[in-house]
Amino acid sequence: MLEIIAETLRAMIAVGLILAGILAIIIWVRNLTRKLSYLRFFIQIVSLAVIFLGLIIGPFGVAEWAYLGSAPKDIVIGTNILGRPYPDGLSVPTFACYYASGRTTTCVVWQLQSYIFPDWETSSVYLTTGLERLAIAFGLLVVMSLVFGRFLCGWICPFGLYMDLLTKLRKALRIRHWTLSERANEWLRQSRYLIIAAFLILSVILGMRAIAGVELISESELGRYLEIPFCQVCPVKPLFVLVEGAVGFMNLDYALSRTMGDFALTGWYLTSINIIILGVVTAGSFMLRRLWCRICPLGGLIAIFSRFGPFKRLSLIKLTKVEEKCTKCGICKRVCPTEVTEVYEEKGGDVTASDCILCFRCVEMCPYEGCLKVDVASKSIYKSKNWLEPE
Amino acid sequence: MTVLQQISNPYLASLVLGLLYGLTFCTSACLPYIISYIAGIGAGFKKGVIVTSLYNGGRIVAYAVIGTIVGLLKTVISEDLFLSYQNYSSIAFGAVIVIIGVSILLKKSTTGNCMKKEPDHLGISKLTQRFDIRAFSMGFTRGLVLCPPLVALLLYAVTFSQLDSTILAVLFGLGTALSPLLFLGGATGWLLNKAPLFRKWLSRIGGIALFVMGLSVLFSALLINI
Numbered sequence: 143m144l145e146i147i148a149e150t151l152r153a154m155i156a157v158g159l160i161l162a163g164i165l166a167i168i169i170w171v172r173n174l175t176r177k178l179s180y181l182r183f184f185i186q187i188v189s190l191a192v193i194f195l196g197l198i199i200g201p202f203g204v205a206e207w208a209y210l211g212s213a214p215k216d217i218v219i220g221t222n223i224l225g226r227p228y229p230d231g232l233s234v235p236t237f238a239c240y241y242a243s244g245r246t247t248t249c250v251v252w253q254l255q256s257y258i259f260p261d262w263e264t265s266s267v268y269l270t271t272g273l274e275r276l277a278i279a280f281g282l283l284v285v286m287s288l289v290f291g292r293f294l295c296g297w298i299c300p301f302g303l304y305m306d307l308l309t310k311l312r313k314a315l316r317i318r319h320w321t322l323s324e325r326a327n328e329w330l331r332q333s334r335y336l337i338i339a340a341f342l343i344l345s346v347i348l349g350m351r352a353i354a355g356v357e358l359i360s361e362s363e364l365g366r367y368l369e370i371p372f373c374q375v376c377p378v379k380p381l382f383v384l385v386e387g388a389v390g391f392m393n394l395d396y397a398l399s400r401t402m403g404d405f406a407l408t409g410w411y412l413t414s415i416n417i418i419i420l421g422v423v424t425a426g427s428f429m430l431r432r433l434w435c436r437i438c439p440l441g442g443l444i445a446i447f448s449r450f451g452p453f454k455r456l457s458l459i460k461l462t463k464v465e466e467k468c469t470k471c472g473i474c475k476r477v478c479p480t481e482v483t484e485v486y487e488e489k490g491g492d493v494t495a496s497d498c499i500l501c502f503r504c505v506e507m508c509p510y511e512g513c514l515k516v517d518v519a520s521k522s523i524y525k526s527k528n529w530l531e532p533e
Numbered sequence: 534m535t536v537l538q539q540i541s542n543p544y545l546a547s548l549v550l551g552l553l554y555g556l557t558f559c560t561s562a563c564l565p566y567i568i569s570y571i572a573g574i575g576a577g578f579k580k581g582v583i584v585t586s587l588y589n590g591g592r593i594v595a596y597a598v599i600g601t602i603v604g605l606l607k608t609v610i611s612e613d614l615f616l617s618y619q620n621y622s623s624i625a626f627g628a629v630i631v632i633i634g635v636s637i638l639l640k641k642s643t644t645g646n647c648m649k650k651e652p653d654h655l656g657i658s659k660l661t662q663r664f665d666i667r668a669f670s671m672g673f674t675r676g677l678v679l680c681p682p683l684v685a686l687l688l689y690a691v692t693f694s695q696l697d698s699t700i701l702a703v704l705f706g707l708g709t710a711l712s713p714l715l716f717l718g719g720a721t722g723w724l725l726n727k728a729p730l731f732r733k734w735l736s737r738i739g740g741i742a743l744f745v746m747g748l749s750v751l752f753s754a755l756l757i758n759i
Contacts, residue, residue, distance in 0.1 A: 335725070339724040346713065
């Protein structure tokens with residue numbers, strides 16, 4: 143009984159602290175921004191809480207894996223699809239990192255990589271085949287990209303929130319952000335497709351061992367460093383593992399002990415490379431708004447299934463512009479966190495760019511009534527307002 | 534192999550054998566060359582698929598030639614002859630890859646030279662542009678290097694008529710052509726095309742990769758000869 147009370151109290155304190163944090167931040171930003179940014183920030187925090195719900199509601203002190211310490215268990219959604227067990231739960235095209243504790247959904251990049259290699263075959267954990275699981279993960283990626291597009295990057299992604307917090311810290315320190323030249327920005331944006339191409343080829347090469355039993359690279363056997371390759375360089379994994387380790391939800395000694403040794407054997411919780419990349423991205427994101435979003439291959443994947451070819455027509459969320467109302471003031475270009483120029487340069491109509499994270503900061507800050515609009519299934523749900531003249 | 538054992542029709546069996554190996558060995562063996570070539574020429578999705586199809590077409594033609602020769606000879610080739618044939622075909626393949634790699638690298642350095650184009654009334658240049666001879670020759674010479682399943686099929690084909698051995702080899706080639714290579718070639722081309730700022734570098738990397746891989750094939754074949 144006492145234990146239940148203690149756990150309830152702990153959970154209440156955790157929730158209370160989070161709400162107090164949200165309130166403090168809201169009060170802090172109130173005079174600096176307008177309603178939509180306010181709402182976006184709130185949704186980002188709620189999304190983070192939902193994605194890692196286990197951290198808030200527990201059960202606490204229950205060790206799922208002994209070496210991880212007393213981590214809250216995952217509360218994974220969708221572990222049973224039409225009577226078929228799906229132990230990793232539904233995937234979302236956002237960085238709901240698999241390696242962190244207490245998650246409710248799983249990052250689609252992890253699922254796609256893991257199901258082709260090394261978890262291709264059915265086992266005591268996976269009763270479905272790799273092909274079935276890949277089909278579900280890929281199907282969810284396509285459907286969610288069409289329905290939400292890169293709205294997931296702007297409003298849901300926990301790593302996006304991390305970068306936004308770094309931006310807020312920079313603003314608090316009154317440091318002006320850097321602006322990249324258009325060419326440098328374009329280099330960053332285009333590099334994401336090269337990253338996707340590289341991992342596509344790598345996945346096929348690695349997948350051969352699992353699918354056909356042909357090992358093309360000698361180090362690609364289970365447990366070696368090429369296992370789930372993108373997660374070995376992803377900056378999100380070390381962020382969550384380090385944060386959870388710092389607050390006592392994960393055994394950091396264990397994770398770190400696996401980092402310092404032979405790199406080839408450190409491919410699970412932390413690797414030397416992804417810690418370095420996290421450091422670089424953190425330092426970069428402090429000076430450049432949403433730096434990772436400009437090269438993020440997951441964002442690139444979402445863009446492929448929402449902004450190109452036949453998918454573009456089917457995508458639900460669009461940013462539209464009424465050319466006649468635009469005076470080319472350039473505010474939209476300046477306020478854009480990923481420095482997208484299409485909204486400013488395009489002549490009108492659908493101006494959603496593949497690099498746009500649909501944060502709608504441009505719509506919020508555009509001072510011309512109805513010049514920029516957010517359309518969901520061809521219906522305008524939000525449009526720019528004339529905030530220059532008092533109502 | 535259980536699937537193959539259940540198929541009594543030899544034509545269907547060779548097609549299925551090709552499909553099975555196309556999914557695994559062929560994809561892994563051909564992927565580095567195809568991807569490097571696609572990167573080298575800066576192909577998009579459509580051209581990537583065309584290039585991969587032509588490469589596969591080259592392989593099918595090579596299989597048809599080998600099948601016909603085996604059908605004509607009607608004899609099992611001795612091990613020595615087979616090994617020296619493998620060496621010479623590897624040398625041919627390596628040389629072709631090196632030439633293609635060099636041609637990609639040289640083309641990059643000569644771009645910008647304005648050449649006067651002759652009027653094309655018959656549309657021949659359009660046709661030759663579409664028919665990428667380099668991709669075809671790369672596939673043709675790759676097909677001439679015999680892989681273990683094809684060797685097994687050819688040994689089996691000796692017992693059939695001349696026409697049948699050609700048909701069996703072609704069906705095997707058709708099976709291997711229906712591999713993920715087609716999709717991968719197109720998808721990679723499409724993705725690389727989304728990064729035009731990197732095209733110059735990708736082209737160089739593709740050319741260098743082909744050159745190095747070609748040299749490696751060439752030297753390993755020549756070293757065996759020595």
